[in-house]
Amino acid sequence: MDCLTFISELIRSLAWPVATFGIALLFRSQIRALLKRIKRGNWGGMEVEFAEDVERISEEAGVELVALDEISESNTNRFIREADPEMRPVLELAQGDPRGAVLAAWTSVDAAMRRLAAAKGVEPSGAMRLMRELAEGGHIRKEDAEQFNELRKLRNSAMHDGTFNPSFESVARYAELTSRLAGHFERLARGPME
Template sequence: MEIARLILDYIKALTWPAVTLGGLFIFRQQLRDLSGRISRANFMGVEIEAAIRETQTAIEEAVTESEEELPLETSDPALLWLEPNPPRFGESDLDQALQKVDRLEHMVRRFAYEVDTSVAGETTLQAARTLVGAGLVHQSSLRVLRELLFVRDQGGRGLSAYETRQLADSAAQLQLVLQVAQHAYRNPRTRVVGDP
């Protein structure tokens, strides 16, 4: 009788932990997905804030810093190369999309020049290859840049409104990639998400 009561007490004591573990096991995929979206949690007075906040702050700093252009001397022969296109003053969506590609080209040239001044006078794609070679941007960014420059050089002829928006969005996204890379280059202690 004593043994039966002892076993019953053990079962009562282990029921809720077993149910909890079983629930965690059954819903493990959903919990894993949920934990990827949570940036802040509070459990029994212990507050946990994920590294998402730090990453967002680093990206915001990168965007702010990359918008501050490095001063150039007017006697610098690379000045014309660093300012490749006169500004466009169109009001249409296509003109605005082409302006974004122009700004992207400007950013690529300035960043490549910052990394290696010998790229002055080279094509924008050769300057971008310098960034790829330095491990600052991925090869896929070079392919996207090549396509954007090709469309820009064609004047965007034949683009639908949707394709024009895609052109502008792609240029803006690649600018953001470059801004983060610039921040990482200028602040080598910054760890970008995905780095080892």
């Protein structure tokens, strides 16, 4: 192969990658905006977005959730039997109806927040307004309100997204987060902020 043939082949093999890179560079702001709108992906029947959001919320709250290998498909029934008695109905529901389980888990934290609001004399209203008034009144930490809102967003996804079908593991972890926050609100309703 002579030098000119080599250079010609090199240019031919690099033409499309260089053109693609140039186009991506030229339209980078539009591509970035488009990628921000892509929020969901399915992998093996698991809603990636839901599972990642549950993990992120737990990290932000400083909550160490049960390890995923403890709630794998092979030992789901044992995990349910050994779970907190209040969580068992939600976990049993999660086996066949993950959407219903998320909604059921949400009701515990929503009800606890409403009991807390009543105990602190906050007038009944919508969940977000109650949460804002509890935070502004110093009855809860800002972090509690943020966690509540993030869990509410996930509940809304479960309620309104017809393709919602997360894994049992991610629903169990969501239920654990809602149960912990509900317990925290119940303790606050009985006494001063921790």
